[in-house]
Amino acid sequence: MKIAIDARHISKGGIGEYIREILNRIIHETNINFLIVGANEQSLNEIKALKPESINVIRGPKMFSIWEQIWLARFCRTYKPDIFFSPHVTFPIFSSCPTVLTVHDTIWLNYPQYATSRLARTYFLLMLRIAAWKCKKIICISKSTASDFSHWTGVNSSRIEIIYNGVNLTHGHPHISQQLDPPYFVYVGNWKPWKRVPDLIAAFELVDAACADKEVRPKLILAGRHNYNHSDDVASRIQSSTAKEYIQVLGELNRSQLNSLIASSIALVNPSEYEGFGLTLVEAMALGTPVIAASGGSVPEVMGNAGILVQPRDVNSLSNAMLSIINNPELQNTLTECGKNKANEFSWNKTAQLTLDVLLNAAK
Incomplete structure (x- = not known):
């Protein structure tokens, strides 16, 4: 053959x-x-x-x-x-x-x-x-x-x-130069327009404002390759953000670094308008990390009830979902267990x- x-x-x-x-x-x-x-x-x-x-x-x-x-x-x-x-x-x-x-x-x-x-x-x-x-x-x-x-x-x-x-669960130490002390939300992916990264930044600004009186405020970490058309628009949006002090851009990482980054986060957030599968969502669930995702394309099918689904482009729902995980440890634990069970299917x-x-x- x-x-x-x-x-x-x-x-x-x-x-x-x-x-x-x-x-x-x-x-x-x-x-x-x-x-x-x-x-x-x-x-x-x-x-x-x-x-x-x-x-x-x-x-x-x-x-x-x-x-x-x-x-x-x-x-x-x-x-x-x-x-x-x-x-x-x-x-x-x-x-x-x-x-x-x-x-x-x-x-x-x-x-x-x-x-x-x-x-x-x-x-x-x-x-x-x-x-x-x-x-x-x-x-x-x-x-x-x-x-x-x-x-x-x-x-x-x-x-x-x-x-x-x-799903790939190679898991090691981050070895990333920037300080990444929890708590932080993480986004893993590119900055192509349908990924809706500006929506995530806008949602995080609402989260940051709601957490202004907390002793430790959450950060937003953006990881992944971002040398695409419109990347400059996203970079400008970060620079003009009211929460820019708490937003970090890491760029492309290897698989071990990504998994370590995801595993230590509050939740992986994916605002993408469309996914053919949603690989990083399954990887996050397998690592025990809660997932918040827009319900575009295959996401409801792949994630099921194991994460929090929001409508694409709905910034308020995205920020509310992020706050619900910060403020509800029991919800975080439930999503962790449901995510691990769902990830076993892949x-x-x-x-x-x-x-x-x-x-x-x-x-x-």
Whole structure:
């Protein structure tokens, strides 16, 4: 059996974690010949760092380039894989090679104002519709994403497999230079517009005002990569905030640091208008940290009753939820226990095995 996997996004945020966690668990199957495609030196090095023993690592073209489809067609002719697995929207269009595609979200379709350009949104929709017609199976990471994908493509539901993401609990010491004495709320994620970070800042200002007479006032810690369009707007909003003295920006951290940061927080707060899955929410629940989240996309499905849900863009409800956790230790304890129980439903081992099963069945 020969399986090709496009891992060119292995260095990119949540999708990179998805690729790494699955590769880590399936590339040691001795009866399968894996062909792993990387793009630049960083992605190739990350693939090689997985210590694969009997796989071929192949350098592919830049993502979303004109050359890409020509290269993919040639790759399939040369190596003749039994199945091609793409964990993102790009796949070989001009090849008869059976293909499995993972769809993580449809944010650009549901909210066109958040697409990087009209051309990018059109390309995304076109690729999904071709996938609905051509791919043997479509993996969706939540029922919400599957529903959105069906809505935009009209795909037959029998071709969709819902396979949830897992949870990674590598837990060590933060080793972060800034002083991070509790109590603090934490946000983990990027500053893309639909993440609604300004709403979180506005909600925290209300929390800070309500806690003005407390001996120890809570802080807000923002962690994650934030070099995106509109990041300057968020940075300016922090600088002009009435609570800026209590807001700290840490930027990108490694997994161990993030988990330590989350585990020591009052709660993880996610004001995002839309999530295809909500990886950090599950990780926080698994670490015993209460979660407050806006109810966009898959969040109600993934979190269930294990956290506090608020309507997207509702700053007052967000601040009230944060205050309720500060002022109610019993609620905090309840959310901790409910979150741990809910997080037990998610496992990268299960994700990887189910994904491999889909690939093997699609290759028959």
